[in-house]
Amino acid sequence: xxxxxxxxxxxxxxxxxxxxxxxxxxxxxxxxxxxxxxxxxxxxxxxxxxxxxxxxxxxxxxxxxxxxxxxxxxxxxxxxxxxxxxxxxxxxxxxxxxxxxxxxxxxxxxxxxxxxxxxxxxxxxxxxxxxxxxxxxxxxxxxxxxxxxxxxxxxxxxxxxxxxxxxxxxxxxxxxxxxxxxxxxxxxxxxxxxxxxxxxxxxxxxxxxxxxxxxxxxxxxxxxxxxxxxxxxxxxxxxxxxx
Numbered sequence: 072x073x074x075x076x077x078x079x080x081x082x083x084x085x086x087x088x089x090x091x092x093x094x095x096x097x098x099x100x101x102x103x104x105x106x107x108x109x110x111x112x113x114x115x116x117x118x119x120x121x122x123x124x125x126x127x128x129x130x131x132x133x134x135x136x137x138x139x140x141x142x143x144x145x146x147x148x149x150x151x152x153x154x155x156x157x158x159x160x161x162x163x164x165x166x167x168x169x170x171x172x173x174x175x176x177x178x179x180x181x182x183x184x185x186x187x188x189x190x191x192x193x194x195x196x197x198x199x200x201x202x203x204x205x206x207x208x209x210x211x212x213x214x215x216x217x218x219x220x221x222x223x224x225x226x227x228x229x230x231x232x233x234x235x236x237x238x239x240x241x242x243x244x245x246x247x248x249x250x251x252x253x254x255x256x257x258x259x260x261x262x263x264x265x266x267x268x269x270x271x272x273x274x275x276x277x278x279x280x281x282x283x284x285x286x287x288x289x290x291x292x293x294x295x296x297x298x299x300x301x302x303x304x305x306x307x308x309x310x311x312x313x314x
Contacts, residue, residue, distance in 0.1 A: 074234045074278075075263070076285045079109035082257050086110065086222060091119040093178065093218075093249040094132060095225040098124060098151070098295045101242030102131050103226040103259045105287040111135055117142040121218055123174065123245055124148045125155050130293050139163070145218065147171040151295055170198065173215055175248060181217035182251025182280075189214055223253025226287075227276070230260035231267075234281030235274045243275060250276045257283040261290065 076082040083106060086092070092110075096102030107126075110118075111134050118141050125144055126133035135141050136154045143165035149155050158164035169177065170192045180188060189212035193199050203214040225246040228239035236258055238246055250256045258276075263286045 073232065074282065074284045075232050076283055079105040079259060079285050079288070080112065082106065082259075082283050082285045083109045083113060086113065086115055088115050089117045089119075090115065090222060091121070091220045093220040093223040093245075093253055094120060094122040095223075095244065095246035095249050096123065096131070097241070097244035099126065099131055099293045100295075101226050101238065101244050101246055102126070103224040103257075103287075104131070104290055104292075105259050105285070106224045106226075106257060107132060107135065111138060111140070114138070114140070116140055119143045119145070119220075121145045121178070121220055121249075123171065124150075125152050127151050127293070127295060128154050130291070136164070143167070145169060145174070147174045168198075173198075174218075175245065177215055177218040178245065178252050179248045180215075181219040182248055185217055187214050187216050218252060220249075220253045221255065223249045223251075223256040225250045225256065225258050225276070227258055227260045229262045229264055229269060230258055230281075230284050231264050231269055231278075232284070233266050234258065234276075234278035234284050235269050236260070236276035236281065237269055237273055238275050247275050250280045255282045256280055257285070259285050259287045261287055 120141050124146055125136060133152050145167045147169050159166050173190055173192050191210050191212050193213050194211045199213050204211055227236040229237045258281050
């Protein structure tokens with residue numbers, strides 16, 4: 072069978088309960104929306120999730136939380152999801168908070184086959200609990216171990232049938248490093264192009280790291296927090312007179 076799957080549902084059909092899955096994205100930018108929705112519909116349970124964050128209450132990974140499909144999350148930021156807060160405080164959800172740079176490097180190390188690395192980030196905090204501490208050049212550092220997963224779900228702008236991927240601007244975020252750290256990497260793309268159409272020097276994730284590819288059927292591309300400024304013509308108007 073080739074790498075291109077006909078639907079997100081087909082691409083996740085063999086994901087079992089208790090799987091460990093990495094999800095690309097930062098906030099709601101560059102998340103594999105279609106693959107998340109397919110997992111939600113499949114109903115797999117007791118997932119361990121590695122992601123920068125857990126979406127918002129009703130979108131992204133938040134829908135898996137609402138459906139109680141996640142048992143543990145390894146993340147660096149959780150501030151936009153009230154469901155996350157409730158489940159964490161009630162003990163329903165196991166949480167490992169990791170400094171963002173450390174999270175990125177642990178994932179990169181997992182993909183690169185690096186056994187571990189030392190970083191000063193987290194020394195003297197709860198992050199350092201039960202971790203080896205060594206001194207380098209007069210500075211204390213923690214030993215951090217790599218992160219790997221059964222599956223890595225990533226989202227790209229363009230991909231070809233071989234699995235070469237190109238990300239768009241900041242939507243690249245955690246996606247490239249996660250693509251290297253999953254035993255099975257599943258990529259959803261906005262555009263599926265012919266082999267040879269992608270400029271070789273523009274490819275961010277080479278095909279060797281991608282086992283499955285699916286063209287996303289639908290994208291909402293939500294904005295996590297919409298912030299707008301007052302227009303100059305509104306600034307001089309009485310608020311009660313505005314529509």
